[in-house]
Each structure stands twice: as C-alpha cells, then as structure tokens.
Amino acid sequence: MDKVVDTPAAAVADIADGSSIAVGGFGVVGVPEFLIRALQDQGAKDLEVISNNAGVDGRGLGILLADGRLRRIIASYVGENKEFARQYLSGELEVELTPQGTLAEKLRAGGAGIPGFYTITGAGTQVAEGGMPWKYDSDGNVVKESPAKETKVFDTFGEEKEYVLEKSLAPDYALVRAAIGDRHGNLVFHSSARNFNPPAAQSARITIAEVEKLVEPGEIDPDMVHVPGVFVHRVVPLTPEQVADKPIEKRTVREA
Template sequence: MDKVVASAAQAVADIPAGAQIAVGGFGLVGVPQVLIRALRDAGVGDLEVISNNAGAGDFGLGMLLNTKQIRRMIASYVGESKEFARQYLEGELEVELTPQGTLAEKLRAGGAGIPAFYTITGSGTQVAEGGMPWKYAADGSVEIESPPKDTRVFDTFGSEHTYVLEESLAPDFALVRAAVGDRHGNLVFHRSARNFNPPAAQAARVTIAEVEKLVEPGEIAPDEVHLPGVFVHRVVELTAEQAADKNIEKRTVREA
C-alpha cells in the first residue's frame, strides 16, 4: 500500500481540536519540524502533546506553544523554552512532568498493548505520592495537582522494594521524523534521531512520518528497518531544503 501523501498539510488535515498527539524527537534532534509547522498553520488548538521536551524558541513544539495551541503537555524535560515556563507558571498550560525512562516505557507499553506496568522510578516521591503541581491558577496557587498512584511491594533482587504503577500511553496521533522511508512506511532513523520516534510511532492509533529521503519498497534491506511500516499510516516526503533545516540546540566551538 502506497502511504505517501502529497503534503504535510494534507497529512495532518484530520487532526481535530483536543487530540492527544505524541511527537518524536529529543532536544532538537529528530523533531518532525515540517509536520508541526503544518499543524500550527492549520490552527488546531486545545491539544494534549506527549513529547520528551517542548522545543526551543520557534523550533519544534515551540511553534505550537507560541500560538497557544497546546492545552496540556506530558513531558520529561522542559528547560529550553522560556515561553513554556511562562505559560506553566502563569496558569496557561497544564504540565504532567514524567521521568524520562518512564515516559519512554509508557509509550513502548502502549504500542505493545500493555495497559500498565510497575516501575521503581519515582517510588517515595511526589511522582508516586501525588501533589505535583500540574496547573497553576492565575494567582499562583495550585489549581490541579497530580493524584497519588497505586504502589505495590515486590521482592526483587533478594529484598523488598516499593514499585509505582504507571499507565501506558496510546495517543490519537503521532508525528515522527525519519532519515529514510519507503512508500510502505518502513523507516530508518539517523543515529540519535532514533530517540523517542519509534515508541511514539508504535503507540499511536495514526502515525504520520516525514522522511528526508523517500525510496521505493525493497530498497531498504529488512535488517536495516528500524520501524516496520505496519506502525506508519502516512508518509510525507521532505524537500531538500526542509530536510536540511536542522538547528543546533547549543553550539560550542573552540577558540581560534
């Protein structure tokens, strides 16, 4: 089945207001910039977005933050976006901070059909006990706080430990970026751009991938496929200019 669509705008056209969307990328690496821009231009709002981080400035999810199209974020690291911090602290944005490994596993479990799992991460903290501020009111008080989670004691490695029950994530849509993709949706990621893209794609009901290079079915050797096409529903081929649009989060150079 040929899954290639004509444009990013067409690929995201059916994403409704209020949708839950997983977005691949880590920092500014492997971010589906073109699809995010298309979603911004579509004007879809009230979104709940699952992503490791929230972009920086006007790159990545920063585009949707700047236009206030995101209502809620489930994220791990948010320290590179001043606008994110402002919206959160002023009560304009709800934020569920999640340990990074837990976030990855919540997506992986969702893709595997596992509804929940136990992890020791967060045990004995507000992650398990509740009370983390998810949303502030305009006056600075806490409007919504995280609820306590179920815990259970397991005897592991010869001693007892308390584990936290985490529910998996199965978003409505996922936006991901790959280095190479074929018309059947098989994807290859370039090095660290693999990051959160595969688990986000596997967890979603509808996955949309932008690819820097489009090839014909059979051109990607089976052993080189990082994400099978069964998890991908739409493919957008990027132009050379779009594929080259990659920012560096923090540039460090030696003195001459």
C-alpha cells in the same frame, strides 16, 4: 499499501481540536519540524501533546506553544524553552512532568497493547505519592496536582522493593521524523534522532512520518528497520531544502 502523502498539510488535515499527539524528537534532534508547521497552519487547538520536551523557542513545538494551541503537555523536561516555563507557571498550560525513561516506556507499552506496568522509578517520591503541580492559576497557586499512584512491593532478586504502577499512553496521533522511509511505512532513524521517535510512532492510532529520503519497498534491509510499516499510516517525503533545514541548539566554538 502505498502510504505516501504529497504534503505535510495533507497529512495533518484531519487532526481535530482537542486531539492527543505524541511527538518525536529530543531538543531539536529528530523533530518532525514540517508536520508541526503544517499543524500550525491547519489551526487545530486545545491539543494535548506527549513529548520529551516542547522544543525550543521558535522551533518545533515551540511555535504551537507561542500560538497558544496547546492545552496540556506530558513531558519530562521544561528547560530550554522560556515560553513553556512561562505558560506553565502563569497557569496557561497544564503540564504533567514524567520521568524520562518512564515516559518512553509509557509510549512503548501503549504501542504493544500493554495498559500499564510497574516500575521502581519514582517510588518513594511525589511521582508515586502525588502532589506534583500540574496546573497553576495566574497568582501562582496550585489548582491541580498529580494524584497518588498505586504501588506494590515485589521480591526482585531476593530483595523486596516498592514499585509504582504507571498507565500506558495511546494517543490519537503521532508525528515523527525519520532519515529513511519506504512507501509501506518502514522507517530508519539516524543516530541520536532515533530518541523518542520509535516509541512515539508505535503508540498512536494514526502515525504520520516525515522522511528525509523516500525509497521503494525492499530497498531497506529488514534488519535495519527501526519501526515496521505496520505502525505507520502516512509517509511525507521532504524536499532537499527541508532536509537541509537543521538548527544547532547550542552553538559552541573554541577560541581562535
């Protein structure tokens, strides 16, 4: 039951080329920074990543992008990372853009064993009709686009509306960051760092969590657990120096 792994390097050592990986975080908040750095050092390539965005230039998934290690990204947001946009538009990277709430639910449903679900989000748009650019060539021509999705009309609250069938996501691995974790893998996230971390953690076949504070089993109030240990396979405690390494995405100050 003790799931503690001493180092990030040991925790990601078995991630193979071509693996699919869900990564928690939103911008620079709640990003498993040190698991990502260990994966960069480990050398796995041709990875498919599922994440709200691809971090920022030089942080988080941005370092794997810069190394050309990502083959495909399922995300809801391209902004804040110039290299992400450049690779997508130049044909170096395949990108499946997904509505943000739909992406979160695709991960959550995957963790719950639900293969798909209907949602009104995207009905009547290219999300349902297909034709969204997934991959360009070097000349800017679309060479791969999203397929049309199955739709169905449901009577909801006395009104018939069209819904879109979305398939769930169950990646090979998930990398997440928690404020507190115990040796059994129970996790607690701090404030907005909760973001995509819980659905990512629940979705994967193997979930690896870096934690800012490691406690013993029983020290976390069961009512405070955000992700139960049954979903988590490896726990990596961070050093105080690693915990303190937290960037500010956009620093703004008022005039003196």
